[in-house]
Amino acid sequence: MKIVSIKEKPVKISSSIRNAYIDFSKMDVSVVAIETDVQRDGQPVIGYGFNSNGRYAQSGIIHKRMIPRIMQAQPADYLTADGTNLDPFKLWKIMMTNEKPGGHGERSVAVGTIDMAIWDAVAKIEEKPLYRLLSERYGDGHPDDRVFVYAAGGYYQPGKDDTLLQQELKGYLDQGYSVVKMKIGNGLDEDRRRIEAALKVVPSGKHLAVDANGRLDLKTALEYAKMLAPYDLFWFEEAGDPLDFKLQHELSQHYAGTMATGENLFSMQDARNLIRYGGMRPQTDYLQFDCALSYGLVEYMKTLKMLRENGWSSRRCIPHGGHQMSLNIAAGLKLGGNESYPGIFEPFGGFADNLPIEDGYVRLPQVPGIGFETKAALMKVLREVAQS
CATH class of the missing domain: 3.30.390.10 (Enolase-like, N-terminal domain)
Structure with missing residues (x-):
């Protein structure tokens, strides 16, 4: 062949x-x-x-x-x-x-x-479905039959007030998600107001994650940490520059809640430096390395091996990206879950058209490969490239 x-x-x-x-x-x-x-x-x-x-x-x-x-x-x-x-x-x-x-x-x-x-x-x-192949070749042969997914949204958008933010987040919960995420970083007072608006429609702080997308310097990150602490959130994501491990380490000394980062680290070596110097805690925090941005699954398996050697469980990995490739990895190699972008970045985000989100989890399609063929709008785009 x-x-x-x-x-x-x-x-x-x-x-x-x-x-x-x-x-x-x-x-x-x-x-x-x-x-x-x-x-x-x-x-x-x-x-x-x-x-x-x-x-x-x-x-x-x-x-x-x-x-x-x-x-x-x-x-x-x-x-x-x-x-x-x-x-x-x-x-x-x-x-x-x-x-x-x-x-x-x-x-x-x-x-x-x-x-x-x-x-x-x-x-x-x-x-074979990719997740089953991965489990048989590189896992324990018993893949997860469903994967935890959270809804990433809450973006800043022209004309989007607190009421529209609430409607968006409630819509994700109505779709079956149990955890939703919103963006922060524009300003402490504005984001405090937005978070408190969000908490009026989600069951509790543990159902809401926030993401600063690396926007904050150390002083501002610590101010946000103090503001966020009472809410007991699902996680506080990527406070500062992704390569500023000193900032992340210092933040860990002041923020007792769960933190998440790693989506903008693109190699096993970068991931290892985060583990060595970033103050991330293997019992409470999450790592968000995304294979599609970081040399693919071949490199991701090197990263998982490095994490095991440093006392981290694969269950502490919840990849960025919201795509079916990471969903297969999550099920086959037993990660902690996967991001999801319902209605955003279409047609690339989201999972099989006929598999709903149930209690915060989604099942995988039983088709050979990654499962792209179960997303009609996506396959239209992919086939156009193949036929070009």
Whole structure:
């Protein structure tokens, strides 16, 4: 077998929403389609991937470096020993050929996007849902049959007052979510008012998470910590710059509640530095590394191994991104859950069309691959890229 073609196209996810740091009015993502010469049901197996929101399309890196390296390789260089399937680990090494360590930046997003498509193809060739394949190969063989998911929203938006925020969050609860998240970081007084408005419609503080998106300096982060403490929130997310481990460590000395961070760390080494120097607590805090932004599942498994060696359970990982790839990883490798963006960043966010959220959990579709085929609007976009 062999890879026949790899196609990439940037697709817009434009939106009027913003967090405390960026707006999404000109945001796009890369969509990748990897076609193989393997046939299933009379059609070639095609693996699909895309990067998570918050990082732009990586067309330049993908077309200039990643695709040529794979297409110039011999099939024996990237197939399993028996030649019947793609080997994601070999393909990862091919993509990273002649790349210096460190300086991860946008390169990690390009690799992560292609890596997602590779795993989708691998599971389709095996004719198994990806989460089951991961559990059998790298887990205990008994995957979770449902995954905790929380609804990420509460963005700043023109004309959005406290009443509209309340309606949005209540809408998520009505959809079956048990935990909702809102953005903070624009200003202490404004956010105190918004949080108190939100707490009027959620059952308790433990059902509300807040996310500053790295906006705060140390002084302001500590002021927010003091303000947030009485609410007993689900978590306080990414207070300061993601690489300011000293700030995160200092915050942990003053905020006894649960914290979360890591979505903007893009390698196992960065994750390890967070564990070493960031003051994150393995019994109470959560890590949000997103495989689609951080060199893919191959690198994510290195990160999980490092976490185990440092006393962290995989259950303390709840990835950023709200996509089906992380949902499969969560079920197959027993993470603590997954983010969800109901009605936001469509069609990339969300899960199978016919599987509802129930009591804060969602089940996975029983189809080969990641499950993209169970999202009609998403598949329309993915097929357009494959056929371009």
